[in-house]
Amino acid sequence: MAGPVQSIERAAAILRLLAGGPGRLGLGEVAASLGLAKGTTHGILRTLQSVDFVEQDEATGKYQLGAALLHLGTSYLDVNELRSRSINWTDALAARSGEAVRLGVPLEGKVLIVHHVFRPDDTFQTLDVGSLLPLHASALGKVLLAYGAAPLEPLVEGEPEAYTRHTIVSSQRLNRALAETRDAGWAAAVQEMIMGEADIAAPIRGQGGLVVGAVGVSGPVERICDSKGHPHTSLVGLTRNAARAISRDLGAARW
Amino acid sequence: MAGPVQSIERAAAILRLLAGGPGRLGLGEVAASLGLAKGTTHGILRTLQSVDFVEQDEATGKYQLGAALLHLGTSYLDVNELRSRSINWTDALAARSGEAVRLGVPLEGKVLIVHHVFRPDDTFQTLDVGSLLPLHASALGKVLLAYGAAPLEPLVEGEPEAYTRHTIVSSQRLNRALAETRDAGWAAAVQEMIMGEADIAAPIRGQGGLVVGAVGVSGPVERICDSKGHPHTSLVGLTRNAARAISRDLGAARW
DNA sequence: AATAGCGGTCGGCATTACCGAACGCTTTGG
DNA sequence: CCAAAGCGTTCGGTAATGCCGACCGCTATT
Structure with missing residues (x-):
């Protein structure tokens, strides 16, 4: 049994964290909550942003969940x-x-x-x-x-x-x-x-x-x-x- | 500008594929659609399954979207x-x-x-x-x-x-x-x-x-x-x- | 009964993504 | 008004990481 893909696990943890928290979170808060280096966290967040799983507030730089998740969620209901x-x-x-x-x-x-x-x-x-x-x-x-x-x-x-x-x-x-x-x-x-x-x-x-x-x-x-x-x-x-x-x-x- | 995390991009592509298709997809179909090796695809799917982003039908072995996406989707609406x-x-x-x-x-x-x-x-x-x-x-x-x-x-x-x-x-x-x-x-x-x-x-x-x-x-x-x-x-x-x-x-x- | 197709496993290689330090920038406090 | 701390971001070195492709066992076909 090979190990699970860590970067995906971490990405999922970030999404759960953003879903659990009240709203937007900063890069530092995310990194600290998961015990990751800021650079690592930034790479994952940038990737999640490129696939519309997270969005970044232009003004404050904070991150929040992205629009693609809404469509995935309703697709789940459909199937x-x-x-x-x-x-x-x-x-x-x-x-x-x-x-x-x-x-x-x-x-x-x-x-x-x-x-x-x-x-x-x-x-x-x-x-x-x-x-x-x-x-x-x-x-x-x-x-x-x-x-x-x-x-x-x-x-x-x-x-x-x-x-x-x-x-x-x-x-x-x-x-x-x-x-x-x-x-x-x-x-x-x-x-x-x-x-x-x-x-x-x-x-x-x-x-x-x-x-x-x-x-x-x-x-x-x-x-x-x-x-x-x-x-x-x-x-x-x-x-x-x-x-x-x-x-x-x-x-x-x-x- | 460092490159995005490929495994996360691929995971997102799999989720989009599952959301677009009519319903369940087999491992082979997913791997073929994305041009990935079966082993690679399996590893990603297993990870996505462990975080409840995808579910696997016990009987047929086919994959579909998972319950966690529903919660993420509604959390997106909230924020x-x-x-x-x-x-x-x-x-x-x-x-x-x-x-x-x-x-x-x-x-x-x-x-x-x-x-x-x-x-x-x-x-x-x-x-x-x-x-x-x-x-x-x-x-x-x-x-x-x-x-x-x-x-x-x-x-x-x-x-x-x-x-x-x-x-x-x-x-x-x-x-x-x-x-x-x-x-x-x-x-x-x-x-x-x-x-x-x-x-x-x-x-x-x-x-x-x-x-x-x-x-x-x-x-x-x-x-x-x-x-x-x-x-x-x-x-x-x-x-x-x-x-x-x-x-x-x-x-x-x-x- | 033979076989083709499926999902799943395993080991080796090199690519991959991680880490930590340094960089601008904005914001806070003096 | 300036200092300094905090933010998100960038970057290069490293070794750990996840990828690949062949192999396995099983189911369902013919």
């Missing part, structure tokens, strides 16, 4: 089989549940939203496609963790971030929640990431039965949960049915 | 100053004109849509953000060409593609259209890309007065144009005003 197969089912789930539907896959210790159907009523909503959710504070993430689609280790080693007072931060409680998820076949997160918001999710399996993603509904806690703070069983049923339908479409015969 | 400064103006333009509004920047001999406001009525529309339009068959593209924001040479050398019978394919007629655009300060494309569709666009200038993008309205030809096939002057006025407002926001003092 993503999980997304294309699920569109019919997610539309139906949104219509029947009356809630927003989101589809997530694991990426770099987070949940990447690859599809988002707005809640049928016409309230203002922002498109979540392309955003990253935390694994431990979302129903989508818990499902991916529970079924091994996303690695658990990084979370139990470093203390996970507490977004609200309901966020699960102890690895003991997290493990219990994941066991319950495996037991029940679905997960919920009630005000664990944003106060007032809740979501329910169920696993999607591909060929061979491996969990490759998760689908779920999300919305204000008073719509998702009953008076005791438990998710409505009807929403849970609709979500699980949608997840099973998508799995079947993907070729997961029984499950 | 794009042209887009963020124009949002208020494009919303207003859509509301006043009653038509869909799109914002484009040049990318690789095409127009990349970086923002899209749906037509206010609730007809079904697909989000164009991230798509590429041809320079010579869209109003957005003609504006970018006319003001030097996109290079003209590749188009006049190779015969441009004819999408409909109204598409401008002769470089003579294209040059005349661009001269008229510069003269008038706006451009239109009526059924030049898709029969029944038309759009109007005007240039957006950044600091220093250079054209950095274009904004325009688009829709069915019977809504955009009058009975003689000319764009409604009211829509032209609204579009040019919006473009001027965005330019001012970007720091283009007078123009």
